[in-house]
Amino acid sequence: MKLDSASIAYIKLVVETAQLVGIDDLIIEPNKVRAMNEEKTVVIFQEKDVPDMVFNSxxxxxxxxxxxxxxxxxxxDNFAVEVITDENNEFARSIKMSAKGFKVDYRCANPKTIGAPRKLSEEWIYNIELTPQAVYMLQKGQAAMSTDRVSLINNDNGATFEFSDINSDKFSHTFTKRVSxxxxxxxxxxxxxPIxxxxxxxxxxxEGSFEIGRRGMLKIVVNNLNIFVLPQA
Incomplete structure (x- = not known):
């Protein structure tokens, strides 16, 4: 089965997005993209606008x-991609990439062996707007405090990022009052x-925005894929 250019581009986009947040394994199946990192701190879960593929999953x-x-x-030159499926045509077993005088194979995983949520539910309560200054200060806070977690705090003063190091020193930046x-x-x-x-x-x-759910899950859209960051203890 040959993959068309649109399918190749979509798979590449999903892979690049997963790499952005440290996800190593993912599943693309009818009307759904699912993935979770090894630490179980971030999930990709997309159920809309997933294009049909020549393979099932x-x-x-x-x-x-x-x-x-x-x-x-x-x-x-003459780049092409072919997908080889299992005997029951349930999932792709390998992807063969070829061109003029060139071939390379990639062995796929059985989707059943990849740990990723089949369902994801949350009641979305808050919508918070980002600013370039907020992202800049978040980056500076990570460097200054040498910690792997950041607190997101919302109160009467607005939304604040706060770092706390092993000595309980704090670094905070209130970045917006635009919280709906x-x-x-x-x-x-x-x-x-996790920072x-x-x-x-x-x-x-x-300059985008993100949502926070009732249980603290954070949702943000990147490359038209829903990404969920799980709150940490």
Whole structure:
């Protein structure tokens, strides 16, 4: 089965987005993209605008290897991609990339062996606007405080990023009062998130926005994919 250019471009986009947040394995299946990192701190879960593929589903692990091979193959003349499925045509077993005088294979994973949520539910309560200054200060806070987590605090003063190091020294930056919420909701909350996940997501669109759910899950859209960052203890 040959993949068309639109399918190749979409798979590449999903892989690059997963790499952005340190995800190594992912699944693309009918009307759905699912993935979760090894630390279980970030999830990709997309149920809309997933294009139909010639195969039923594919599991991609070693996504850095996949992307490197794809990038090499794309630079060659007469580039083409073929998918080999299992005997029941349930999932892609391998992807063969070829060009004039060139071939390279990539062995896919059985989607059943990849750990990723099949469902994801949250009630979205808050919508918070980012600013370029907020992203800049978040980056500076990470460097200054040498900690792997950042607190997101919302109260009467607005939304604040706060770092705390092993000596309980604090670094905080109140970055916006533009916080919208469901009527009747308590406007105060504090949740912690992994900075190595949060920062690259916010750098993608420093003037965008994100949502916070009732249980503290953070949702942001990158490359038209829904990404969820889980709160940490």
């Amino acid at each position: 594919v599991g991609l692990n070693r996504i850095g290897v996949f992307l490197n091979r794809l990038e090499v193959a794309k630079t060659q 919420m469901i009527e009747g909701t308590n406007e105060s909350f504090t949740y912690k998130y 190595k996940v949060l920062l690259p997501l916010f750098k993608y669109d420093p």
